[in-house]
Amino acid sequence: MTDTVVDSSLQDAPEERRRAAISPSRAKDFLQCPLLFRFRAIDRLPEPPSQAAVKGSLVHNVLERLFDLPAAGRTEDAAHGLLDPQWETLQEERPDVAEMFTGPEELTAWLAEARGLLTQYFRMENPSRLEPAEREARVETELSSGILLRGFVDRMDVAPNGAVRVVDYKTGKSPHPSYQDDALFQMRFYALMLWRLHGTVPARLQLVYLGNGRTLTHDPVEEELVAFERDLEGLWQRMAGVARAEKFAPRPSRLCAWCSFQRYCPTFGGEPPELPADGVAHLLTVQAV
Incomplete structure (x- = not known):
């Protein structure tokens, strides 16, 4: 999960407002379109x-809760059983999600798609062994x-020899090989954050x-991570320059069709x-001076 430069889920906490941070999602927003x-x-x-x-978000929540169960209880039926309670919780947290559907039939079909994704998960991994x-x-x-960098990692597995695997669930389809680097x-x-925190490069992403x-x-x-760190530092300098100049130019692309801010x-x-x-002032606190 699902998991900004200024993480919106944390902004209401006063202590977090003292310092902004770069996250993968907002960094990619800037690369896609500075105005976005x-x-x-x-x-x-x-x-x-x-x-x-x-x-x-719903599927991520179910997979997170699945690992609260004992290993033998992490079955496909158990995952499906968690779906409706997690959907109810999501609606309590965000009442506006109910407005996404034109009627009960559309909601039922949508929940069926979520169940299908959970079924697919069990074809890919056996959570009872994790x-x-x-x-x-x-x-x-x-x-x-x-x-400052900040992010939320879906899952980290640690092998007996200490090797770390960082896992992220995606509910969409895998990209074409030409887009895998992106x-x-x-x-x-x-990987960069974990390396800088613990001094060891994760073995697998x-x-x-x-x-x-x-x-x-x-x-x-x-x-590779040394080079990526330099790239992030360069990206931040571009972000900060645009922010100081207050010129966030739009960058039209085919992704504009899905943008919520067209108006x-x-x-x-x-x-x-x-x-x-x-x-703007808060954004610039990303880099300590």
Whole structure:
């Protein structure tokens, strides 16, 4: 799970407002479109829930709770039994998710899709043989350059010899090979944080694509993470430069079709709201001075 530069799930906590951080999701927002990044990280504009995103959250929640059960109890039936209670909890936390559906039939079909993803999970892994060291772990570290990184890791497995495997569940389909490097951006981000925190490079990064039953794995090396750290530092300098200049330009692409902020975007004839000065100031706390 599902898991910003200024993580919206943490912003209401006063202690977290003291310092912003770069996360994989908001870093990728900036690379995709600086204006999208602004709307999410600085303006913090509300977004309506999407069926795909909420389904991902629901399946992640079920898989997290599955490992609360004893090993022998981690069955497909048990996972399916967790789905409805987790859906009820999600609705309590976010009442607006009920508005995604036109009627009971659409909701029933959507829940069936979620059950199908859980069935697919059991074709890919046997959770009774796994004892994760961490689930939905918040990871945070400051680089030597003073840049703060933050993220949430779906699962970490630790072998008897100490080797760490970082696992992330994806409810979509695996990418075409030409896009695999982009898909690994998030995992390299996690690997860098864990390496800087613990001094050991994770042995394996693993993306579990429930949408088509494929697994993408990568075994990072130290030189690769050193280069990735330099890339992140360069990305932050670009972010900070854009923020100081207050010029978050739109970057139109085919992904605009799924953007929630078209009415604020000049590309679609919209006008962005006034840029909140406190939001820019908070963003710049990503790097300690």
